Amino acid sequence: MTAKVLVVDDVPVIRKILEAKLVAEFFEVIVAGSGQEAIEKAHAEQPDIVLLDVMMPDINGFEVCRRLKADPLTSHIPVVMITGLDQPSDRVAGLEAGADDFLSKPTNDVALFARVRNLVRLKTMSDELRLREVAGLSLGLGATADPVRDAAALQHAAILLVEEDAAVIEVVRQTLGRQLHLTVATNDAAARQAVQDRDWDLAIISLALPGQEGLRLCAYLRSSERLRQMPVLVLNRAGDDKTLLRAFDLGVNDYVARPIEKAELEARVKSQIRRKSYQDRLRQTMQMTVQLALVDPLTGLYNRRYLDSHMTAHDRAGEGRDAGTLAVMMLDIDHFKSINDRFGHAAGDAVLRQFAHRIRMNVRGIDLAARYGGEEFIIILPQTSADEARMIAERLVRVTANEPFQIGDGRELSVTVSIGVAVRALGEAAEQAVGRADAALYRSKAEGRDRVTVAP
Structure with missing residues (x-):
């Protein structure tokens, strides 16, 4: 996987060496020689990843990272800090500044390329969600960064540790157990049962499990x-680059070398949980955006766009099969214009919402109900005969007429509905069945309303 990489270092020789290594691996490289230049190029170039030196003369790497992560235009770009500082406290400081990873000079090429490719892969996965979030924000959905929400995500995070070494388990418990909810599974079978029983915010998996169980579990989760x-x-043994590379190829997010440095483990765990919280929010915004595109906002039923797609899919699925088991029902609220004229559009909207609710309460889970337009509704009933469709339609006529509708200020209004029903004939497109149901609806209207007509 190729990507655009921003290399930031105040030493020209180091910039050239990193650039040459990355170009040889087919990455596109841009360079910056200072913290301020890095911020400007991150805005202008929108790289896929930033390799950032810590020690620079104008703005140090920690501050550059904090500024990039605080800016909505660059907060999504992964940052790997590269430095000659090798104390655990330095790595933790980088992670707490918002860095996605931390490498020490001289860089291990295997670790460098594995990190870059992995973080680019994760960024690519979230970029489409971010685009959906932009659309969602334009519709008033989604939210900007929320420290309170992020803190709550950390406080309530559920972590599964898969490890058999009692000493390692104790180190992880001492590090995470005070703040986070930690559960331990000592083998692959117990871990697979645990992930089936509940949802987890993070899995910590030992690659030292016997028989490569750790790698197999990673593959299972990603499949x-x-x-x-x-x-x-x-959790990987220090120096075991071969196993680590296989784990990254399987799609793991991060690693901690053994023996475990507690502060680094805690910082990396919190970084992963914050990222998951962010991506969960992106997915939620995407789902709400999709719902707005497919659901009628007034009634909560599907809209005409979704209905058309559904019928097209139904036609494709029914090719070469007996298509006569699909029933179509067209419904129209009687004298609806007079409701708006006499009581106002707010009353008309109340009638539409309550009528949609009665539809939902009186059709089956497999049936699809949609607002066709105005006061017209349509129900698609798979695996339904003409007699069954008539029975459901007559029930809808009764529940509409028998209970008054509430239109505000304590007022009630009696409402009736006319319905036309058609069963799709063999070889007939769903849209043609809709047309016959619509014709049957007009016959119900012509014959006095408040009734059901089944198309021949």
């Missing part, structure tokens, strides 16, 4: 549609 979004941090 599951339900589990593949769960962050995975692995």
